[in-house]
Amino acid sequence: MNTMTLYTNPQSRGRVVRWMLEEIGQPYDVKVMTFGGDIKSPEYLKLNPMGKVPTLTHNGTVITEVAAICAYLAEQFPEAGLAPALDSPERGSYHRWLFFVAGPYEMALTAKAYSWEITDESAEAIGCGHIQDTLNTVEQTLAKQPYLCGDQFTTADLLMSSYIGWHTMMKVLEPNPVFARYVERCEKREAARRADSLDNALMEKSA
Known part of the structure; x- marks a missing residue:
């Protein structure tokens, strides 16, 4: 079973990852982080030492950086068709x-x-x-x-x-x-x- 949580804020690049999550069609939870608040909390800094969003956790794996998160999801869920096949010239x-x-x-x-x-x-x-x-x-x-x-x-x-x-x-x-x-x-x-x-x-x- 996939357990995913997106740490985000709707006024951030987290919107890009939200789109990616909707594309792959898998269930996920959302935790909204507040700028100037819990985004710098000790608990969150353990996940993302930068104190920024977005961050994604997936079955114990922590991924930060928008492009990295999106690329990771494309590889984890290839059935979504969001990356050319491995043997594709593209x-x-x-x-x-x-x-x-x-x-x-x-x-x-x-x-x-x-x-x-x-x-x-x-x-x-x-x-x-x-x-x-x-x-x-x-x-x-x-x-x-x-x-x-x-x-x-x-x-x-x-x-x-x-x-x-x-x-x-x-x-x-x-x-x-x-x-x-x-x-x-x-x-x-x-x-x-x-x-x-x-x-x-x-x-x-x-x-």
Whole structure:
């Protein structure tokens, strides 16, 4: 029997993991952590020393970091079809995009949000290089195919579309028709709608 608990807050990246959990269709519990409160409690810090959310526990295993949690769930529940098969030619592309979202994309958009200067000199050492190079890489891929790995929606798309949608809403990203169509396509999924509804309800409850 699977025993899963998601430690989250509806105003956090935990929403991404909630979507992933709805995609795999397995039962799970939710514990809402309060910023400035029990998220820094000794009990929670034993699970996640960073004192951040999300954290997932699964049959005694503790997983932190959004991309890691989502990738873990895709592997634990392959019947959900959220990763290309092991012998698929897209398997390498899938891993590439998982780490691209967690690495270059996150770094580039954080730099953009906080107006951190990336010069020609520093770009050689910074994981994302120039911000626009990162964005162009994603846009060029999505301009020619519906999803990052071709025709199949994968965990990489769940991550990428979540972040692009968030950064567009927060006006960190300028409106982009390629990105807009991609986010809309991904967010039409039933699991995405269920997850959004559940977390919105949590926000209303705590308001």
